[in-house]
Amino acid sequence: MNSKDVICPYPWTHFSTHTDGRMRICCNTSTSGDILDSDGNPIYIDEIKNIKDYFNQDFYKNIRKQMLNGDRPNICSACYSIEDKNGTSVRNGVLQSFEVEKFTDNTDLETGEIINLSVESLDLSWSNKCNLQCKMCGPWASNQLETEYNDLYKFFEPLDNNKWSYKNLKITLDKISATVTELLVTGGEPLLNNDFLEFCDYLHNNDLSKNIIFTFHTNLTIMPKKFFDRLSKFKMVRMHISIDAVGDLYEYVRYPGKWSVVDRNFRKLIELIENHPTYEVEIHTVFQTYGIHGFVDILKYFNQFSHIENFRTIPYFIWPYSPSHSCTSILRKKHKQKLKNQILKHADKMKNDRNTYLYNQLIACINLMETTKPKMEIEQFKAHVEKQDNYRKQDTKKYLPWLYLDKQ
Numbered sequence: 001m002n003s004k005d006v007i008c009p010y011p012w013t014h015f016s017t018h019t020d021g022r023m024r025i026c027c028n029t030s031t032s033g034d035i036l037d038s039d040g041n042p043i044y045i046d047e048i049k050n051i052k053d054y055f056n057q058d059f060y061k062n063i064r065k066q067m068l069n070g071d072r073p074n075i076c077s078a079c080y081s082i083e084d085k086n087g088t089s090v091r092n093g094v095l096q097s098f099e100v101e102k103f104t105d106n107t108d109l110e111t112g113e114i115i116n117l118s119v120e121s122l123d124l125s126w127s128n129k130c131n132l133q134c135k136m137c138g139p140w141a142s143n144q145l146e147t148e149y150n151d152l153y154k155f156f157e158p159l160d161n162n163k164w165s166y167k168n169l170k171i172t173l174d175k176i177s178a179t180v181t182e183l184l185v186t187g188g189e190p191l192l193n194n195d196f197l198e199f200c201d202y203l204h205n206n207d208l209s210k211n212i213i214f215t216f217h218t219n220l221t222i223m224p225k226k227f228f229d230r231l232s233k234f235k236m237v238r239m240h241i242s243i244d245a246v247g248d249l250y251e252y253v254r255y256p257g258k259w260s261v262v263d264r265n266f267r268k269l270i271e272l273i274e275n276h277p278t279y280e281v282e283i284h285t286v287f288q289t290y291g292i293h294g295f296v297d298i299l300k301y302f303n304q305f306s307h308i309e310n311f312r313t314i315p316y317f318i319w320p321y322s323p324s325h326s327c328t329s330i331l332r333k334k335h336k337q338k339l340k341n342q343i344l345k346h347a348d349k350m351k352n353d354r355n356t357y358l359y360n361q362l363i364a365c366i367n368l369m370e371t372t373k374p375k376m377e378i379e380q381f382k383a384h385v386e387k388q389d390n391y392r393k394q395d396t397k398k399y400l401p402w403l404y405l406d407k408q
Contacts, residue, residue, distance in 0.1 A: 012103050014120075016124075019128040029075050068112070119179055135388075136326035214231070216238075240284045243283055246294065252394060280311070
């Protein structure tokens with residue numbers, strides 16, 4: 001395989017953290033995606049003393065050598081699987097901004113060592129502090145789910161969030177911030193963290209934000225004015241809003257969120273971006289078992305805003321590799337075919353030049369649903385969801401009626 005078919009800029013340019021401070025290649029790397037030291041242990045943000053040494057350790061060098069040799073690193077299989085199903089992966093998106101020669105010319109081809117390091121993008125999961133307990137999420141991204149999982153299963157080890165702090169991040173920022181042009185912040189729900197505002201002020205006060213394309217993820221259950229007032233100082237702002245259903249189904253999937261609140265906030269956001277041409281909004285929707293039968297409704301809902309220039313009508317559909325109970329590959333064959341027909345019927349009507357990228361991503365998710373081997377049987381899924389719904393006092397049969405229909 002040609003190196004251009006597998007290479008990704010991130011092992012050269014990207015600094016990324018988990019919510020507990022563990023370092024990773026990027027947010028899309030398979031399994032945990034941890035960066036490991038020479039003893040096979042995860043590296044945490046507070047352990048990084050020298051940025052160049054961090055990027056030139058054996059773990060990184062081996063990944064870069066594989067890519068330069070035209071081999072696919074296993075840790076990056078999430079992107080490659082999307083591409084194999086004709087979807088557009090994170091890797092594809094990032095490559096649009098880079099020439100491959102930039103990396104080959106800046107790397108010792110024998111060792112994989114970077115010659116002149118330039119960290120251009122930050123990807124920060126700003127702790128697992130969150131106000132929701134989404135069905136398809138896990139304790140690593142929601143402290144509310146930490147409590148629930150421990151009550152239900154008694155086995156989840158709490159995250160050591162002491163290693164993730166703005167203090168530890170700032171030590172690193174002082175070493176790399178001058179070259180950063182892209183910033184991605186996720187959570188948890190980052191807008192709940194006051195030190196996130198402090199971080200924005202750091203970028204403003206050091207005259208850095210004017211050069212940064214700032215992307216953040218939010219569930220939009222809150223819209224703190226003190227945060228949104230800070231956005232205008234960035235070169236560009238991309239808001240990725242996490243919505244997987246509408247109405248009552250939204251409240252089931254993103255418990256204990258209220259659809260009326262999110263709907264109201266989204267309409268406010270649309271008004272905001274109409275007055276700010278450097279702001280963009282994109283919906284991120286997990287292609288998952290709990291909300292998939294409401295996907296036609298979500299496509300219809302967002303289509304009403306198709307006249308907004310800096311809003312893409314079709315959501316960016318995310319294929320969930322974990323937890324296994326969220327993967328639609330566990331659905332029965334007959335149900336998969338019915339869903340596919342319904343979704344494509346409505347998505348085809350919305351396809352245009354602006355939405356081609358997102359449409360292709362949806363097609364890839366449908367293909368993965370049909371071809372990926374399930375990691376959980378449907379009866380195991382049923383047992384899990386009934387246990388969780390009983391804990392939450394939710395009605396499984398009301399929201400997932402297909403679980404109790406035919407078994408084909």
